[in-house]
Amino acid sequence: MPLDNFIAGVQGGMIAAIAVGSLLFNSLAVKYGKRPIYLATTVGLMVTSFWAAEARSFPSFVAARVVQGLCMGPMEALIPASIADIW
Numbered sequence: 020m021p022l023d024n025f026i027a028g029v030q031g032g033m034i035a036a037i038a039v040g041s042l043l044f045n046s047l048a049v050k051y052g053k054r055p056i057y058l059a060t061t062v063g064l065m066v067t068s069f070w071a072a073e074a075r076s077f078p079s080f081v082a083a084r085v086v087q088g089l090c091m092g093p094m095e096a097l098i099p100a101s102i103a104d105i106w
Contacts, residue, residue: 020077028081033088040092048097056093063090 040060048056064087071083 025077028077029084032081032085033091036085036088037091037095040089041096042092043089044093045096045100048093048100053097053101056097060090060093063087 044056044060067083067087067090071080071087074080074083
Protein backbone atom coordinates (compact mmCIF):
# COMPACT_ATOMS: atom_id res chain seq x y z
CA MET A 20 0.00 0.00 0.00
CA PRO A 21 1.39 3.41 -0.91
CA LEU A 22 2.14 5.80 1.93
CA ASP A 23 -0.24 8.44 0.51
CA ASN A 24 -3.21 6.09 0.79
CA PHE A 25 -2.24 5.10 4.31
CA ILE A 26 -1.93 8.71 5.49
CA ALA A 27 -5.15 9.79 3.75
CA GLY A 28 -7.08 6.90 5.27
CA VAL A 29 -5.74 7.02 8.79
CA GLN A 30 -5.02 10.68 9.45
CA GLY A 31 -7.47 12.25 7.01
CA GLY A 32 -10.38 10.20 8.21
CA MET A 33 -9.58 10.90 11.83
CA ILE A 34 -9.18 14.66 11.36
CA ALA A 35 -12.47 14.89 9.45
CA ALA A 36 -14.18 12.86 12.19
CA ILE A 37 -12.77 15.20 14.88
CA ALA A 38 -14.41 18.13 13.09
CA VAL A 39 -17.76 16.35 12.84
CA GLY A 40 -17.53 15.02 16.41
CA SER A 41 -16.76 18.47 17.75
CA LEU A 42 -19.94 19.90 16.25
CA LEU A 43 -22.10 16.90 17.10
CA PHE A 44 -21.04 16.37 20.71
CA ASN A 45 -20.95 20.09 21.51
CA SER A 46 -24.63 20.26 20.57
CA LEU A 47 -25.38 17.15 22.62
CA ALA A 48 -23.49 18.61 25.60
CA VAL A 49 -25.70 21.70 25.53
CA LYS A 50 -28.80 19.50 25.60
CA TYR A 51 -27.71 16.71 27.99
CA GLY A 52 -24.79 18.23 29.91
CA LYS A 53 -21.04 17.87 29.63
CA ARG A 54 -20.50 15.01 32.08
CA PRO A 55 -22.41 12.30 30.16
CA ILE A 56 -20.66 13.33 26.94
CA TYR A 57 -17.25 13.22 28.61
CA LEU A 58 -17.97 9.77 30.06
CA ALA A 59 -19.39 8.29 26.85
CA THR A 60 -16.61 9.58 24.62
CA THR A 61 -13.88 8.56 27.06
CA VAL A 62 -15.23 5.02 27.08
CA GLY A 63 -15.47 5.21 23.30
CA LEU A 64 -11.81 6.25 23.08
CA MET A 65 -10.80 3.33 25.28
CA VAL A 66 -12.78 0.78 23.27
CA THR A 67 -11.55 2.06 19.91
CA SER A 68 -7.97 2.06 21.13
CA PHE A 69 -8.27 -1.67 21.78
CA TRP A 70 -10.05 -2.09 18.45
CA ALA A 71 -7.28 -0.30 16.55
CA ALA A 72 -4.62 -2.33 18.33
CA GLU A 73 -6.30 -5.60 17.35
CA ALA A 74 -7.35 -4.61 13.81
CA ARG A 75 -6.53 -7.35 11.31
CA SER A 76 -7.19 -5.35 8.14
CA PHE A 77 -6.61 -1.83 6.93
CA PRO A 78 -10.34 -0.95 6.57
CA SER A 79 -10.92 -2.08 10.15
CA PHE A 80 -8.01 0.04 11.35
CA VAL A 81 -9.30 3.10 9.45
CA ALA A 82 -12.80 2.58 10.88
CA ALA A 83 -11.35 2.42 14.40
CA ARG A 84 -9.43 5.64 13.81
CA VAL A 85 -12.52 7.41 12.44
CA VAL A 86 -14.57 6.41 15.49
CA GLN A 87 -11.65 7.58 17.67
CA GLY A 88 -11.81 10.91 15.87
CA LEU A 89 -15.51 11.22 16.66
CA CYS A 90 -14.75 10.54 20.31
CA MET A 91 -11.89 13.06 20.31
CA GLY A 92 -14.20 15.86 19.13
CA PRO A 93 -15.47 16.80 22.60
CA MET A 94 -11.92 17.09 23.87
CA GLU A 95 -11.36 19.87 21.36
CA ALA A 96 -14.54 21.79 22.11
CA LEU A 97 -15.77 20.98 25.61
CA ILE A 98 -12.58 21.24 27.63
CA PRO A 99 -12.08 24.97 26.91
CA ALA A 100 -15.78 25.51 27.69
CA SER A 101 -15.43 23.62 30.98
CA ILE A 102 -12.41 25.70 31.96
CA ALA A 103 -14.32 28.88 31.08
CA ASP A 104 -17.20 27.72 33.31
CA ILE A 105 -14.82 27.38 36.26
CA TRP A 106 -13.33 30.82 35.92
